[in-house]
Amino acid sequence: LLDDKIVKIREDFSYLDEQKLGRKIIYLDNAATSQKPNCVIDAVSDYYKYQNANPHRGAHYLTVKATEAYENARSSIAKFINAKSSDEIIFTRNTTESLNLIAYSYALENLKKDDEILITILEHHSNFTTWHYVAEKTGAKLKIVYLDDNFSVDMTDFENKLTSKTKLVSVTGASNVTSCMPDIEKIVELSHKNGAIVVVDGAQLAPHKKVDMQKINCDFFAISGHKMLSPMGIGILYGKKDILDNMKPFMYGGEMIEYVYEDYSTFTLSPTRFEAGTMNVGGAIGLAKAIEYMEAIGMDNIYERERQLSEYAVSQLNKIPYIDIYYPQNAKNVGSAIAFNVKEIHPHDVASILDNFNIAVRSGHHCAMPLHKYLKINASCRASISFYNTKQEIDEFLTHLEDVRRTLGYGLE
Numbered sequence: 001l002l003d004d005k006i007v008k009i010r011e012d013f014s015y016l017d018e019q020k021l022g023r024k025i026i027y028l029d030n031a032a033t034s035q036k037p038n039c040v041i042d043a044v045s046d047y048y049k050y051q052n053a054n055p056h057r058g059a060h061y062l063t064v065k066a067t068e069a070y071e072n073a074r075s076s077i078a079k080f081i082n083a084k085s086s087d088e089i090i091f092t093r094n095t096t097e098s099l100n101l102i103a104y105s106y107a108l109e110n111l112k113k114d115d116e117i118l119i120t121i122l123e124h125h126s127n128f129t130t131w132h133y134v135a136e137k138t139g140a141k142l143k144i145v146y147l148d149d150n151f152s153v154d155m156t157d158f159e160n161k162l163t164s165k166t167k168l169v170s171v172t173g174a175s176n177v178t179s180c181m182p183d184i185e186k187i188v189e190l191s192h193k194n195g196a197i198v199v200v201d202g203a204q205l206a207p208h209k210k211v212d213m214q215k216i217n218c219d220f221f222a223i224s225g226h227k228m229l230s231p232m233g234i235g236i237l238y239g240k241k242d243i244l245d246n247m248k249p250f251m252y253g254g255e256m257i258e259y260v261y262e263d264y265s266t267f268t269l270s271p272t273r274f275e276a277g278t279m280n281v282g283g284a285i286g287l288a289k290a291i292e293y294m295e296a297i298g299m300d301n302i303y304e305r306e307r308q309l310s311e312y313a314v315s316q317l318n319k320i321p322y323i324d325i326y327y328p329q330n331a332k333n334v335g336s337a338i339a340f341n342v343k344e345i346h347p348h349d350v351a352s353i354l355d356n357f358n359i360a361v362r363s364g365h366h367c368a369m370p371l372h373k374y375l376k377i378n379a380s381c382r383a384s385i386s387f388y389n390t391k392q393e394i395d396e397f398l399t400h401l402e403d404v405r406r407t408l409g410y411g412l413e
């Protein structure tokens with residue numbers, strides 16, 4: 001993406017209006033949540049102004065409009081991730097809910113004592129605690145794959161731990177800490193050969209790189225809208241239709257039923273089977289608009305731009321003696337969240353001092369405590385870059401790392 005194009009893109013983001021915001025912000029916390037372009041905010045607002053009614057309920061003009069808007073959003077998302085049909089797209093609140101839906105409606109029903117669940121040490125707590133719960137309830141065993149010395153999944157360890165007892169593999173598409181993008185196609189292929197189903201946590205992958213459900217061939221894929229330019233409270237669970245239609249509902253209530261009798265009920269198929277109650281229609285429309293916006297820029301351009309910016313940031317950080325960095329060097333595919341520590345200084349202090357210079361980075365364990373423990377650190381800082389960031393912003397961030405050291409009385413070696 002050329003710089004003049006980025007200048008234009010940045011006009012779409014109101015948080016960059018220093019006067020209205022009350023201060024300048026160099027936003028490097030995109031992995032926590034992205035900023036939202038004005039067209040997304042306008043799409044949500046227009047929906048509530050001119051199309052608001054409860055979809056799938058009733059026959060009047062507005063409810064038909066709302067249904068169309070909601071179902072068109074589902075179709076856009078199906079196309080965006082190349083699902084076979086929009087029936088494979090379930091609206092949820094976020095990745096966490098999508099993973100819980102699989103745990104409750106698939107795993108608790110299908111796993112039994114001594115079956116095995118395989119995850120990696122990279123996983124976000126939402127892809128960890130969910131399986132702790134399933135293991136506790138079913139008696140299945142949770143096994144964990146560790147990393148190679150480039151902060152990526154050790155595929156030999158994966159192959160060793162994948163056995164005929166493995167019934168479910170759940171792996172991140174991109175780590176929110178190390179940015180590693182495991183070879184999910186290979187993981188799916190190996191897991192299917194062993195008869196296991198595969199869940200991909202796509203929260204940090206879908207916003208940054210083109211994903212293709214038919215190519216990846218995973219059974220489930222979870223997405224959070226708010227990390228990809230959309231409002232909070234809207235997420236996606238992709239699932240293969242034949243698996244979804246054989247799963248029990250997750251929640252019970254209106255719209256997911258076929259018939260309700262006094263003593264029992266029957267249910268629709270996917271996707272409505274999993275969408276009990278009134279849904280976040282504005283959120284779905286916002287997500288569809290965000291996808292339209294990203295596709296206009298081009299997912300390959302987004303990935304390339306973020307890759308260039310993060311490669312630049314990593315190469316500069318590598319030169320600083322007081323920085324420890326937890327990022328795969330020279331990886332074929334990699335995300336743009338860069339976890340690091342400033343030697344001798346607690347990450348929260350680093351983040352607070354950087355905040356004084358208008359720089360927003362995350363500090364803590366980033367909902368990945370087991371990974372931090374594995375890396376033998378308590379916490380880290382994370383600068384996560386989006387396509388709408390600039391090289392100048394990265395330079396300011398790098399410059400102010402020196403101020404972090406100076407503020408606390410440390411030298412620059």
Ligand code: PMP
Binds near residue numbers: 031095172174201367
């Ligand atoms: N997985 C990964 C890799 C994430 O980065 C996050 C969000 N930090 C989640 C899952 C959970 O997303 P949400 O809070 O939107 O459910």
